[in-house]
Amino acid sequence: MPTYHIEMMEGRTVEQKKKLVEEITRVSVEILGGSPESVDILITDVKRENWATGGKLWLERTS
Template sequence: MPTYHIEMMEGRTVEQKRKLVEEITRVSVEVLGGSPEYVDIVITDIKRENWATGGKLWLERE
């Protein structure tokens, strides 16, 4: 509370995730207040065969 769910294309490194959750938490506390310990973040890695934009899977777009 607040809770963030982040959907991103698979392939990001743990280092990128580590940095991202640190920054998102900092920004969240700055803007919304509260303690960092109340900020929960869940990341979902999406496979290219499971994300589509404009009617085409990303597997086929690139």
């Protein structure tokens, strides 16, 4: 029943997401117990204009 929310910079491939949710579910079941079906994972792809660190949008930091 654990629920994971992952915020990551946009641009990751479906292939990366597939591997990530597979591995996180495996690790979660191993450490917390429960069945794989009880693990929910939601991903948010964040645009560079919507994430800031140190007072600067990543749009600016990386351009």
